[in-house]
Amino acid sequence: MTAQLIESKTVNDVQAERPGCGSASPLDLFTCTCARLARVCMMLSVIGLVCLIAAVAFQVFGRHVLNSTPTWAESLSLLLVLFVTMMGAAVGVRDAGHIGFESLADLLSPPAKRRLCLVVHALVLLFGAMMAWYCGELAVSVHAVKIxxxxxxxxxxxxxxLLSGVLIVLFSLEHIIATYRNQKVVLAWL
Structure with a gap:
């Protein structure tokens, strides 16, 4: 039923229901900024995926046709996989694409369901903050070593x-604010 509703909406309908893209409220501006960030992350992930496919294809071509494997292609592919998955994970948090236990929430009363939602988003925010912090520490500790x-x-x-952790914090904060305001976060890809 929800998929049918999403499919029947036009781009103008979705933009009209986005809170605050034209208003001056700081919270609405924050929501708009998060939606734009998520869309940019998705675009960069798609570009990264295309580059990943090209690097792997070049590696296969070099190995089987030229009989000389390009040594940099595998290292670049690993970096691109990290980039694509981490950006995708952050957008997945914003668009609530992560795994959830809906059956538990459906059994609760609306106030309890709202509290559970806030706790879940706070835990995801904490996870993103810890991921950003510790990945930052790891990056600093190995900055002198070359790939x-x-x-x-x-x-x-x-x-x-690190970037994904920061984005997860921002997107979780957006969900917490939306929950307090009794609003839904509009999907970035609509």
Missing amino acids: PNLGLSEAWKYVPA
Whole structure:
């Protein structure tokens, strides 16, 4: 039923129900900024996925056709996988695409369901903050070490998770604010 409602909405309908994209309220501006950030993350993830496919295809071509495997392609592919998955994870948190136990929430009264929702988003926020903090510490601790075959700092392996952690904090905060305001977060991809 929900999928049918989503499919029947036009882009103008969705933009009209987005809270505050044109208003001056700081909370509405924050929601609009989070939606734009999520869309940018999705676009960057798609670009990263295309680059990942190209790097792996070049690696396969080099190995089987040229009989000379490009050494940098595997290291680049690993970095791109980290980037794509971490950006996708952050957007998944904003669009509530993560795994949830809906049956428990459905058994609760509306006030209890709201409290449970706030606790879940607070825990996800805490997870994102810890992920950002510890990935930042890891990046600093290995910044002098170079990735073989690429010449980049090992810190670049932790940057996608650090960024994802920061975005998860922002997106969880957006969900907490929306819950307090009795609003729904509109999906970024609509």
